[in-house]
Amino acid sequence: MKTHNSIFRLELDNITKEYPGCLANDSISLSLMPGEIHALLGENGAGKSTLVKTIYGVVSPDQGDILWNGKEVSIKSPSIARDLGIGMVFQHFSLFETLTVSENIELCLSQKQLSDIEDLPHRISQLSEEYGLDVDPSRYVHSLSIGERQRVEIMRCLVQSVKLLILDEPTSVLTPQEVAGLFNVLRTLSKEGCSILFISHKLHEVTDICHKATILRGGKVIETCIPTEETPASIAKMMVGDLAEQDAGYSKKEGTETVFKATNLSLTSKHPFGTTLKDINFELKAGEILGIAGVAGNGQDELMAIISGEDGRNVKRALTMGRLEIGHMHPGERRKIGMAYVPEERLGRGAVPEMSLTENALLTHSKGFIKNGLVQWQSVKEYASELINKYKVKCHGEFSEAKSLSGGNLQKFIMGREIGQSPKVLICAHPTWGVDVGAALAIHQALLELRDQGAAILLISEDIDELFLLADRMAAVCDGYLSPLIKTEDTNIDQIGQWMAGTFINTADVQEAKA
Amino acid sequence: MDADLIVQILFAAIKTGTPLLFIALGEVICEKSGILNLGQEGMMLMGAVVGFLAAYGSGNMGFGVLAAMAMGAFMSLLFAVLVLHVGANQVATGLALTIFGTGLSAFVGADFVGKTLQGFQPIPLPLLSDIPYLGRVLFSHDILVYFSFVMTIALIYVVNKTRIGLTLKAVGENPHAANAIGIKVLRVRYLAVMFGGAMAGLSGAYMSLVYTPMWVEGMTAGRGWIALALVVFASWRVGRIMLGAYLFGLASIMHLVLQGLGWSISPNLLAMLPYVATVIVMVIIGADHFKEKLLAPRSLGKPFDPRNMA
Numbered sequence: 016m017k018t019h020n021s022i023f024r025l026e027l028d029n030i031t032k033e034y035p036g037c038l039a040n041d042s043i044s045l046s047l048m049p050g051e052i053h054a055l056l057g058e059n060g061a062g063k064s065t066l067v068k069t070i071y072g073v074v075s076p077d078q079g080d081i082l083w084n085g086k087e088v089s090i091k092s093p094s095i096a097r098d099l100g101i102g103m104v105f106q107h108f109s110l111f112e113t114l115t116v117s118e119n120i121e122l123c124l125s126q127k128q129l130s131d132i133e134d135l136p137h138r139i140s141q142l143s144e145e146y147g148l149d150v151d152p153s154r155y156v157h158s159l160s161i162g163e164r165q166r167v168e169i170m171r172c173l174v175q176s177v178k179l180l181i182l183d184e185p186t187s188v189l190t191p192q193e194v195a196g197l198f199n200v201l202r203t204l205s206k207e208g209c210s211i212l213f214i215s216h217k218l219h220e221v222t223d224i225c226h227k228a229t230i231l232r233g234g235k236v237i238e239t240c241i242p243t244e245e246t247p248a249s250i251a252k253m254m255v256g257d258l259a260e261q262d263a264g265y266s267k268k269e270g271t272e273t274v275f276k277a278t279n280l281s282l283t284s285k286h287p288f289g290t291t292l293k294d295i296n297f298e299l300k301a302g303e304i305l306g307i308a309g310v311a312g313n314g315q316d317e318l319m320a321i322i323s324g325e326d327g328r329n330v331k332r333a334l335t336m337g338r339l340e341i342g343h344m345h346p347g348e349r350r351k352i353g354m355a356y357v358p359e360e361r362l363g364r365g366a367v368p369e370m371s372l373t374e375n376a377l378l379t380h381s382k383g384f385i386k387n388g389l390v391q392w393q394s395v396k397e398y399a400s401e402l403i404n405k406y407k408v409k410c411h412g413e414f415s416e417a418k419s420l421s422g423g424n425l426q427k428f429i430m431g432r433e434i435g436q437s438p439k440v441l442i443c444a445h446p447t448w449g450v451d452v453g454a455a456l457a458i459h460q461a462l463l464e465l466r467d468q469g470a471a472i473l474l475i476s477e478d479i480d481e482l483f484l485l486a487d488r489m490a491a492v493c494d495g496y497l498s499p500l501i502k503t504e505d506t507n508i509d510q511i512g513q514w515m516a517g518t519f520i521n522t523a524d525v526q527e528a529k530a
Numbered sequence: 531m532d533a534d535l536i537v538q539i540l541f542a543a544i545k546t547g548t549p550l551l552f553i554a555l556g557e558v559i560c561e562k563s564g565i566l567n568l569g570q571e572g573m574m575l576m577g578a579v580v581g582f583l584a585a586y587g588s589g590n591m592g593f594g595v596l597a598a599m600a601m602g603a604f605m606s607l608l609f610a611v612l613v614l615h616v617g618a619n620q621v622a623t624g625l626a627l628t629i630f631g632t633g634l635s636a637f638v639g640a641d642f643v644g645k646t647l648q649g650f651q652p653i654p655l656p657l658l659s660d661i662p663y664l665g666r667v668l669f670s671h672d673i674l675v676y677f678s679f680v681m682t683i684a685l686i687y688v689v690n691k692t693r694i695g696l697t698l699k700a701v702g703e704n705p706h707a708a709n710a711i712g713i714k715v716l717r718v719r720y721l722a723v724m725f726g727g728a729m730a731g732l733s734g735a736y737m738s739l740v741y742t743p744m745w746v747e748g749m750t751a752g753r754g755w756i757a758l759a760l761v762v763f764a765s766w767r768v769g770r771i772m773l774g775a776y777l778f779g780l781a782s783i784m785h786l787v788l789q790g791l792g793w794s795i796s797p798n799l800l801a802m803l804p805y806v807a808t809v810i811v812m813v814i815i816g817a818d819h820f821k822e823k824l825l826a827p828r829s830l831g832k833p834f835d836p837r838n839m840a
Contacts (some may be wrong), residue, residue: 073710109707111700113828121693121713122700482828 022087022126024049025070025179030079031066037345039065040076041234047179052201052211054221054242056254058452060201063214066231067181070212072096086413094125102172103163103181112157116167118436119156123171132174142173147198162193169200180204181212186220187477188311191512198224217480230254254452265463267487267503270300274471275440280333282321290314292321301442304462304472304498306486308479314495315444315475316359322442322473323356325364348380353439357429357446359475361422365429368418373399374392375412375417376432402431406457410431423450427458434461445476454525457487474489479508479515484496493517533663537788539780540667544675547779549574549733549741549750551678553757554764554771555685556563560606562689563722564702564807564829565613568624570730571754572631573605579639579732582745586642591650595674595735602731603724605631614716620831623777628712628754631807636747650674674736683767698722704828705834730754752805759808762814765825781807 023451024046025467032040039062047053055063070081072090080087083099087372100289110119117136119128128419129157132138136152137406143150148166154178156164166184172180182201186194187336201211201224221228222242230237230253238253280295292314299305309315320326322334322345331342351355358364366375373392375382376399384395399413406427410420447455460486466472476482483503491514493496498514513519553570560567577598585594609627612618619822636710650672658669688693701718733753738745754777764770787799 071714092712093710097712105710109704109710111703111707112701114696114699122696122713131639248607248774 020264023047026082026085027066027070027081028082030066030069030076030081030362032062032069032074032076041067041229041400041407042079043234043236045229045236045239047210047212049210050176050205050208052205052213053407054225055212055214055231056218056221056228056250059253061231061232062234065185067103067183067212067214069311070096070179071101071181075477076332080302081249089344097175098125100178101174101181102175102177103183104172105183106156107151110156110164110167113155114137114154115153116150116159116170117152119167120152120171120174124175128175131196135174138174139170142298146173146203148173148200161188162190165189165197169197171439172178175294177209179210179212179264181214183214183288185213186217190310191508192480192516193310194220199393201457206298208498221250233495239465247483251505265459268288268302268466270303270471271469272301273298275299275303275473276335278333280321280330280334282317282328282330284317284324285326290317292317292493295495297490297497299471299473301351301439302466302469303487304474304485304504306482306489307473307475307492307497308482308489309477309515313492313515315492317495318492319356319358319444319475322462323354323358325358346347350436355433355436355438355441357433357443359444359448361429362418366425368416370417371414371415372403372408372420374416375399375428376402376413379432379436384401384503394467398435400506402435407454408460422448423454426450427454430458430461434465437465437468438470440474441470441472443472445477446474447481448476448478455481481512482511483508491519493520496520535698535820537663537666540672540782542783542786543776543780544667544669545741545779547777548675548678548705549736549753549762550778551682551758551775552733552736552771553730553754554760554775555678555681555768556602556726556733557757558686558764558766558768558771559689559698559729560722560726561830562698562766562827563826564832564834565610565719566620566624566831567606567609567664567723567725567726568621568758569605569609569754570624570757571625571750571752572628572635573602573727573730574631574737574750574754575603575635575748576730577731578604578749578835579635579642579734579745580737581644581731581735581740582639582647583648585739586645588592591739594739595732598731598735598738599728600731601710601730602648602727602734604727606723606727606730607720609727610720614719614723615831617835620833627698630746631793639745639747642745643747644750645744647739647743674732674740682768682772689768699827702829705829706768708832719834729751733757756804756808757817759812763811764828766827767825778804778807 021192023046027043027045029042029044030040031042043062043066057063057068065074069076070090072093072095075091081090082088088099090099115141118451120139121135139150139152142148148170150163150166155192156167159167165188178514185197189197206210214223222245225242227239228242229239230250240250240251269483276298277295280292281290284291290313295318297305307315322329324344329343332340334340334342336354339352361370367378374394377390379393384391396413402408403410403413408420408428409424416507420428426448426451432441433441433443447458450458462472474482474486486503488500489506489511490500491511494517496517498519553574554831557567557570579592580601581598584597588594605627609623611625613620652670652672657666661669679829689698697713697718701713701715705715734750737749742749759772760778761769763774781804784803785797788795788800789797
């Protein structure tokens with residue numbers, strides 16, 4: 016089916032890509048009109064990223080044809096893709112932090128493209144104004160916020176006057192206000208005839224700006240639909256197959272006594288690109304989930320590290336658990352008195368990549384798997400397979416190496432392991448990041464169950480919808496400051512969004528939070 | 531201390547610093563691409579012995595220099611194939627290269643120990659060398675010293691002002707991102723490593739053809755290691771490498787100067803100066819973790835295999 020002289024800008028015909036042990040793309044066909052904003056939807060592992068990498072020439076397909084403006088093309092490398100007019104904004108940005116914005120953009124241009132542009136910094140400022148991107152060409156990338164970096168990536172594509180812009184989960188790192196700005200840019204581009212391929216798993220965004228949506232599941236195209244004619248629920252159904260309970264709305268609880276407290280916690284970051292924590296105060300109560308929202312890189316990592324003890328510096332009285340001061344304790348001691356911890360980085364921090372799931376389950380155990388100094392391997396194995404079954408972890412068995420699991424599956428295992436400690440205080444970052452809808456539901460329910468048993472849970476997440484769903488009280492971090500805490504019922508997405516952007520800083524609110 | 535003595539000291543510092551400058555310039559380019567080559571000492575020794583043999587055999591000093599550079603590049607090519615292609619550990623492979631080079635150079639040069647050469651002669655540059663003081667410090671050297679001046683300026687320009695420099699920095703900072711935008715990461719790294727090797731060979735040739743025009747086993751005396759420290763000392767900036775090299779050169783000749791002034795300190799203690807200076811510099815820089823991270827190529831020492839890109 017090779018239609019020549021077609022009106023489509025891009026056509027994919029039966030694209031197939033197989034990785035060892037996994038068919039990432041199974042005969043995928045897709046077409047895009049000029050100016051069309053096309054959503055690519057699917058759960059993690061559905062094959063979205065592989066597909067767009069194929070289009071951008073990072074991955075070469077085993078089978079199938081790509082047609083560009085009706086002509087068959089072979090896109091062997093990203094530079095060929097760029098020459099055709101395909102630009103891509105990656106999920107994990109491909110910027111060079113120690114170079115300036117202008118240098119970053121220059122690297123992406125071919126000699127020919129570069130010679131067509133007389134004054135690159137000037138051209139960047141010009142485009143920046145035209146599209147409302149607000150990008151300063153002379154700044155170093157490491158000094159930019161995540162949102163600004165994304166705009167640099169988009170600018171990279173604009174400078175090359177792309178005909179097809181691919182965005183891989185562009186909104187996952189933005190505040191709601193930044194998302195609105197991004198959508199304006201995309202709409203303008205679309206009007207000018209640029210096609211946009213938009214990967215997301217946030218359904219309301221798709222219904223917001225996309226003309227068409229293709230839903231992938233297990234590497235196959237399940238359906239192509241017009242989002243405006245669907246509801247988020249109906250699209251979600253297509254994504255997960257069986258109907259998932261979407262946003263059931265869980266009951267909110269009020270906590271009882273304070274079990275964990277941070278008082279005037281200030282700390283300079285150890286990393287050159289880190290964020291300094293500034294006078295953080297909060298109380299975490301038994302039987303509640305406290306959600307902390309914020310755009311990545313605003314102090315979440317530093318806060319997690321100091322609470323878990325991983326940071327290693329003594330903050331003395333700034334942290335207490337019950338009546339105990341824990342500021343001087345190392346992570347092991349904190350775990351002994353009932354703290355559990357799920358870090359953002361699963362491989363390497365949450366689990367040892369080369370160890371089996373059984374061994375990883377043992378790492379943070381508190382269940383008496385050791386008798387007379389010997390490990391009771393049989394019971395550890397049983398515990399590990401219990402976790403695998405309970406959280407539907409996809410793997411070969413409890414003997415699988417942690418690194419052989421996909422991110423979402425490993426996350427389920429780690430969450431299960433930590434919840435299984437029956438902790439008094441659970442600190443967890445991005446509990447369902449990259450986890451499919453079904454498993455996210457299981458994790459949500461496990462968290463709520465743990466809360467109802469009287470545990471105090473600190474939930475740090477960039478997914479604002481999830482926070483609203485789970486948290487009993489909420490706050491936001493921005494630039495190392497923590498906003499006031501507020502009951503979830505008493506706030507809304509706008510206010511939290513404002514807080515994520517830092518509007519609470521240097522206002523009376525900060526004073527209030529201190530009091 | 532009179533002005534003449536100071537001029538002589540500075541002249542000697544530049545001469546002593548020149549081999550360090552050559553090898554450190556090579557290493558900084560190599561490290562900027564993200565590859566840490568600890569084989570410097572081995573490549574330098576091989577460069578020294580091959581340079582000496584070639585010059586001794588042919589009677590042509592220029593040929594000796596070229597042979598030394600080719601030898602250094604060849605040694606680094608071995609390293610590059612193992613590290614970039616086979617995926618061997620950079621630190622272990624680099625150390626192996628040093629041990630290999632030390633042994634092989636001693637073996638190859640065994641019959642030539644004690645033989646001497648005429649060596650490169652100083653060529654005072656017309657006009658420039660007539661500048662009072664400065665002329666004698668900077669412009670009364672041999673041709674290789676002038677070449678090192680040109681090389682430093684050229685590299686400052688290439689690294690900071692050209693697309694080549696930009697590509698090099700990009701590869702060293704984030705090879706995955708560089709690959710994603712279509713830069714041929716391995717090719718850049720091969721070239722950077724081989725440039726480093728050629729410069730190490732040249733540095734060795736300077737030792738055996740100019741500094742002390744003869745071959746003695748282990749004659750580089752740890753300069754390859756000092757060069758590695760020098761790169762960190764200069765925080766990966768080409769211009770600062772030149773400054774650092776001359777400072778180390780000065781530290782190396784200090785014991786001669788102090789003895790000349792009649793200080794009664796054991797010459798063995800004074801000969802330790804450059805090495806002590808190296809340790810101190812490393813400690814000072816290591817203490818400022820913050821800065822070190824910001825300046826170092828971020829992927830330094832980490833392997834990159836484009837075949838593993840999912």
